[in-house]
Amino acid sequence: MIVILNANPSFDRTLIVDEIKSTGVIRGKKVFKHPDGKGMGAARVLNLFKVDYMCLNILGGKTGSMIYDLATAENLNMRVFKIKNESRINTIVVDKKNNTLVINEPGPFVERKEIERFKIWIQSQIEKFKLSDEDNYFIVGGSFPRGFTRQDFEDILSFVHKNSFKVVIDISKEFLKVALEQHVWMIKVNLHEISDLIPAKNEEIISFVHENYRVENIIITAGRSGSFGRFLGMNFKTIISKSEKRYAVGSGDAYLGGIMYGIANHFKPSSIIKIAAACGAANTEEIGPCVFEKEHVEKWLNLITVREVDIR
Template sequence: MRVLWLWPSKECPPAGIEVRPQNDHADRLGAVITVAALSPSLDITYVVDQLRLGEIHRPTEVHRVAGGKSLNLARAATAVGAPVQTIALLGGSTGDFLESELRREGIGVRRVDSPTETRTCVSIGSAAGHELTELYPYAPAIPDAAWQEFRRVFAEELSAADGWLAINGSVPDGPPADALAALTRLAIDAGLEVAIDSHGPALAGVLEARPQLIKVNRYEAAELLGRDPDRAEVAELAKIISARTGGSVIITDGRAGAVFCSVEAGTVRAELPADVSGHYPVGSGDSFLGGWLAATDRGADPADALRLATGCGAANALIPGPGLLDRRTARQIADRTVLSRLS
């Protein structure tokens, strides 16, 4: 089994340990990006030679990370130099592990205790067929007392924050139906810019709160607007959503790239280099948004932010483990990303 460690570059790792180069955070600039994590998880990725149902498997690689969409975003943004502070609902020994992992990675954590153990999600990658099998339990319901404490801590953190707030992922059972919209309004009223990546009723309910950025994939956008995802034109979907919120919209579309739309900048498509393809897409959308926020936080225009976001999403798919990416690889892909103006 191959075990990957992060090891300081000036020290020698133990014999037999493969080193993953650490990301260099010396270029961090800009305001702290605040990330709200309502449904975090311990994400475990097993890599096996070939997955066969009903048989015992001996993984060749095992990767454990503090996951869930929000924490994947936080890790990716940190990898490309952004300072990040998370507000995370964490429970039990699993929550303890996630908190320690985030701190080890240089990500700020304001923990809100949950009486329920933080969930564990598992992905199994087959090296032979490049297939990924995912076991993702729903996030546990949030008791009312924990939700009220989360809101209190959230408001307290916002009072000292500036820049971007990101909320991505599902809202577990328990909080009111308008929970996502309520958090969005709190952040906007506190002077922050808000980025939302969600789906279903929570996403529909947040439109009237008018967040500065909505980032979804083709299927989530089509669901929001009641369209057929296989027939819908992504650029058209982006324009409709942008018109409703008055803000920016990004729709990712797998290997087809992504479309950005705003009233000020128009509509732009980003296309991946043809020779870039990864086998571990879990967390790529989160990494995309992390790259976008990191670039925008440093003052990049939409075109440059779209390039870095595309590079981060693609780089994530090259490495097992969601939100894990190499900064240099992400920037190399970003430099080769092709942008075309649609309107």
């Protein structure tokens, strides 16, 4: 079973404009509205490929209700923990040259009593989904709302580990450091996020994380430069033969969704990485987070090469 924690969902408004300017009035030509958050992007990919999963969300206020309504209209498998304060609205502005400006709100503040109830709630969800006859995966996608502390995250990871879930992390900053210290099963982060924490560069990051934090699976995405890492014992680098400046918001989430799709279907490691990279690239075909179709993935599979490499 794949359980996804999307702790800080958002209502995304993507505005298409002629030109992004630093001052003055910018008039939108078209608006796209989507429920989002890193975890929900990965869930959308699993939904596309009909992989069994459950996406757990923290939602509050009228914005939270809009996120839930839009997500259920897409037939995403959702469970919700409700809080008092309002969920966030993010604004993405894209111009004719595919220049992109992303404005992320800080998100709601979750009160201490709500956080304690949430930790009890998530334990009940984990116990419901735990299966004894197959591997179980717990994905943490994206940031936590304000109010959550490092200790809260440690508590969640500790309980998940005790229930034999393999933990997959796509998060940044202090909580990424916590995940590394907890020796999670896999991290999937972009190069900028990991570079802020690790005193190493590019491929050297893989060896540093593996040796110092005992994390077995480390995947780093680098936009149009492809991805690299260590996955199921294979050191790899992906190469994209065609690279254009396109809409990229959500590509990392699509990549993670592709990884979990491949794992769920027991594909070999190189095939999983190739599918994941194709999903990340396919995300650039449509405006919106992970709203591409299978034919987009099939197109990009022919443009991606996965090479085994020697990472020291």
